[in-house]
Amino acid sequence: MPDWLTERVATTPEQVALLFGEQRWTYAALAAEVAGWCGRLAAMGTRPGSLLAVLMPNRPEYVCLVHAAARLGLVLVPLNTRLARPELAWQLAHTGCRWLLCDHTTEAVAADLAEPGRAVLSVDAPGRVRVGALAAARPGPFTPVPFRLDSTQAILFTSGTSGRPKAAMITYANHFWSATASAFRLGHRPDDRWLSCLPLYHVGGLAVLFRACLYGISVILHPRFQVATVNDSLEQDGATLVSLVPTMLGRLLAVRPAWPAALRLVLLGGAAAPPELLAAAGAAGVPVATTYGLTEAASQVATLLPAGVRQKPGSVGRPLLFSRVRIADEAGQAVEPGRYGEILVSGPTVMAGYYRDTAATGRALAGGELHTGDIGYLDEDGDLWLVQRRSDIIVSGGENVYPAEVERVLAQHPAVGAACVVGLPHPEWGQQVAALVVLQPGARLGEAELLAFSRQRLAGYKQPRLLRFTTALPLTASGKVARAEVQQALAELL
Amino acid sequence: MPDWLTERVATTPEQVALLFGEQRWTYAALAAEVAGWCGRLAAMGTRPGSLLAVLMPNRPEYVCLVHAAARLGLVLVPLNTRLARPELAWQLAHTGCRWLLCDHTTEAVAADLAEPGRAVLSVDAPGRVRVGALAAARPGPFTPVPFRLDSTQAILFTSGTSGRPKAAMITYANHFWSATASAFRLGHRPDDRWLSCLPLYHVGGLAVLFRACLYGISVILHPRFQVATVNDSLEQDGATLVSLVPTMLGRLLAVRPAWPAALRLVLLGGAAAPPELLAAAGAAGVPVATTYGLTEAASQVATLLPAGVRQKPGSVGRPLLFSRVRIADEAGQAVEPGRYGEILVSGPTVMAGYYRDTAATGRALAGGELHTGDIGYLDEDGDLWLVQRRSDIIVSGGENVYPAEVERVLAQHPAVGAACVVGLPHPEWGQQVAALVVLQPGARLGEAELLAFSRQRLAGYKQPRLLRFTTALPLTASGKVARAEVQQALAELL
Helix, strand or coil: CCCHHHHHHHHCCCCEEEEECCEEEEHHHHHHHHHHHHHHHHHCCCCCCCEEEEECCCCHHHHHHHHHHHHHCCEEEECCCCCCHHHHHHHHHHHCCCEEEECCCCHHHHHHCCECCEEEEECCCECCECCEEHHHCCCCCCCCCCCCCCCEEEEEEECCCCCCCEEEEEEHHHHHHHHHHHHHHHCECCCCEEEECCCCCCHHHHHHHHHHHHHCCEEEECCCCCHHHHHHHHHHCCCCEEEECHHHHHHHHHHCCCCCCCCCEEEECCCCCCHHHHHHHHHCCCCEEEEEEEHHHCEEEEEECHHHHHHCECEEEEECCCCEEEEECCCCCECCCCCCEEEEEECCCCCCEECCCHHHHHHHCHHHCEEEEEEEEECCCCCEEEEECCCCCEEECCEEECHHHHHHHHHHCCCEEEEEEEEEEECCCEEEEEEEEEECCCCCCCHHHHHHHHHCCCCHHHCCCEEEEECCCCECCCCCECHHHHHHHHHCCC | CCCHHHHHHHHCCCCEEEEECCEEEEHHHHHHHHHHHHHHHHHCCCCCCCEEEEECCCCHHHHHHHHHHHHHCCEEEECCCCCCHHHHHHHHHHHCCCEEEECCCCHHHHHHCCECCEEEEECCCECCECCEEHHHCCCCCCCCCCCCCCCEEEEEEECCCCCCCEEEEEEHHHHHHHHHHHHHHHCECCCCEEEECCCCCCHHHHHHHHHHHHHCCEEEECCCCCHHHHHHHHHHCCCCEEEECHHHHHHHHHHCCCCCCCCCEEEECCCCCCHHHHHHHHHCCCCEEEEEEEHHHCEEEEEECHHHHHHCECEEEEECCCCEEEEECCCCCECCCCCCEEEEEECCCCCCEECCCHHHHHHHCHHHCEEEEEEEEECCCCCEEEEECCCCCEEECCEEECHHHHHHHHHHCCCEEEEEEEEEEECCCEEEEEEEEEECCCCCCCHHHHHHHHHCCCCHHHCCCEEEEECCCCECCCCCECHHHHHHHHHCCC
């Protein structure tokens, strides 16, 4: 089996692969671009198995790098562009990436991340950038590696219980089974066009590239979600499919009275869909399919089609073909239908493990099942209901924020004694980050000062929108911080 | 990975799996039936790896046996119901099947095939049949075997150059990749209904069962192709897909002025589609997709969608994803686009080999490519054109007839010295079988007598429709029978 782009070009070279603004690439044209990037990456000194970090918004060059990595056997390390410099530095150090690719929008951050043994290069033309320009490199000779399904395609950072992100290794096999089972569930039309405004550094965005390539359909790529642009593109670019998080759907519903007939499915994931949102989408005739997925399972685990959503709003439906979901109690025993428990996932889409973290891998994949930490139940029909995402995760506008990570950063300030970070409801973003902080005895610190400290170390979306000081955190009987109590206290301030 | 029916039931149990006349089975109901047949097959004494011959027309029990075999790890040996007793006896002996399952329509033939070490049982109820009734057996306990993609699913008999059919071993992996690549080419709708009137003992009929199960769609099964019944069913049963051979499409076109809007694709294969047929289908607005496939590649190799058929009538399009087609000259070298050569196929749908025939397997799979013997070319766009099926094959109404096999049988008559069998054009069946026969010196034999002899030994569709005696067969310069000359001489008699 060759890499999928090569395979796709052998079968439908003239099919449109990519739309980006006014630009179009057929699969043949895309492959030609990819060959150029392969040559440049080879000239840069990469070898099969090399890790290639990428820090840039969605753009055609990103798509090329994804396919070039597949041909050369490189492991992609897509980095979240919203992270603060120290967060990025940690992820680069953890993976030991020797190459970091940026563009002109990210070079200011990226240039600071260069160090001995780590080159930073831009995919933009020289003149536009101040770091080295890979775009200007003369493509060298390269040899496509034998493509293996069990090779790691990407290392995707996800939230972890330790307060540090975890590096999930996603293989081509994970993507293949996800793409195939997704097509079997959602249907596939040879003329489909998938509008993708989720970032490529998230599995939900990345997965669309492989699906499109395997199915032979077109991706309408957006640099990011901008409500007006996406709204226009839905019609103008003839989208038949679009992946959205609830916040995005809410914003589109607010500006769009009628939806294009060509749009056959809105794949809604990333966070639980609020009932009011589903009701509004239903009233507007939007064909919403709700989905539950996570990075460690290469995106979709379960999906409910629009007809099901109308009957059971709030459910995420049955697991996809070949994926298995079990709801387990704390002892790991399966519980009855209707009973809450942890969602355990098994099947061919489950990641190979966490990079350089055997302990976390062992916990996450104990017994051959992915322990998601998410709470849900299966009803009598076998449909999955997500009750809550891992209690320790805040989902804000589709991005996952791990309270322990924010708490760790706040506590790094010398004046801070302890901090408790919780999620509070937010009408548009689903949740927002809030913090209750206890200062060291005798210390003095203002909110603004602490937030400035935090802003240097954490991505913007992780910043507390509400921060209050207190004299002591409430504790539970067992001496742990009473998070629910903190949450309630802060919610009253909204 | 469990067997696909089990997997399907875990995801969409309430989906309709099978329509047969007025009857309906959901996947859950089908699986319940299958469990019963598993129990009966286990009680019968089968073990994982046992070969199970099946001789019956399309019927729900046949579908159950296909899935039951998958659960128990049995290898299915579907037999062509149109074969004569000696042909069946040879196939059973070649495979060494210890069990032959029939129904009340085939038991007369099947009962004769019982022998020590080979049980013959019917799937019909006792009372209706005179052989043993498996249907009446009390289901025994059984253990599903671990499902393996590389297990042989079926041994399908196909034509061979030796004059004996060859036993192609088709694995679940072959079916999986065929089904997946087919969906990626044809598209997939969760509400698809695939009308299947091709016999289940042909790969084109059998493959539909696995596709349906993987996709989660419905099969509208017909006992056989009857123009009035299929014609009615297209509308009444809401077919969206139908597999046909050219003869069938021609007969439907003759009786049907308008085609249902729900029918999204007619998959036309089994023989080259005559230009007049494609023109007539185009005029009637039938969405024909032409396909090239063969048993040894688990059905579809290349397929051209309706839009392509309108532009390039006669082409069968590009190879499916992951299938590779090469056109080779006699030295095995790839030829230029536009040049004729043998069609070589490689990829994950190519059979494991011929059962108990390493020599034939070695020839067919030499160099890792399937040597189809079919002649074709690739045009500049990479679309495949089938110029002619193996010169030694006659395709009559979708059935393959191998001249050497018919010649061998004719020559068995003591009065016959030599015979040459060729294909002649037939307006409805595509081709018909014709024979030129030389008698032994001094022997006397009438046409009717020889045909009666042949009818006892060969399936009806293999019988010569035109048979003439001559004093000597024309020879080529190298002393071989000049088949083209025989063909021309016989054609003049039409």
